[in-house]
Amino acid sequence: MADDADTPELDDLPPVLRRIAEVAGVVAAVQLARDHGGTEIYIRKKLDNDHVLVRSVGMRAAALILDALGAGVLEVPMGPNCYGARLARSIAERHxxxxxEREIARALRCHIRTVRRHRAKLPSPQLDLFD
Structure with a gap:
């Protein structure tokens, strides 16, 4: 299972993983993304210990996911494990x-436009008018 230090906030997850996190926990959502991100899995109506979802997140979490999403094909997003998400976190931390921008681009071996694009999405520090 995921380490608490690697556990993202709910808002950092794509909608499908966010829904899974709401019903089965963030750790289960992240573990599912680690195990099957970027692929499709089929959720059967009846779960057993050999089911791909149960092997990934455990029976309890799998049952909660089945109840929330129903049976069928589930496209599992890469979520916080994909290169783009890791790059965005690194840019934010370095910023x-x-x-x-130049130091960040060189350190992360990405284009300066990528750094600028990600920095533009970061919340700007709001100035306190009463200081």
């Missing part, structure tokens, strides 16, 4: 540490 918060005061690195320049």
């Amino acid at each position: 918060a540490a005061g690195q320049s």
Whole structure:
């Protein structure tokens, strides 16, 4: 299972994983993304210990997911494990540490436009007018 230090916030998850996290927990959603992200799995109406979902997240979480999503094909997003999500987190962390766009681009081996695009999505620090 996922380590608590690697567990993202609900808002950081794509909608499908967010829904799974709401019913079965964030750890289960992240584990499912780690095990099957970028693929489809078929959720059967009846779960057993050999089912792919049960092997990934356990019987209790799998039953909660089945109740919430129903049986059928589930396209599992990559979620916080994909390269883009990891890159966005690294850019945000380096920006918060005061690195320049050029330093970030060179350190992460990405284009400076990528750094600018991700930085533009970051919340800007709001100035307090009463300070």
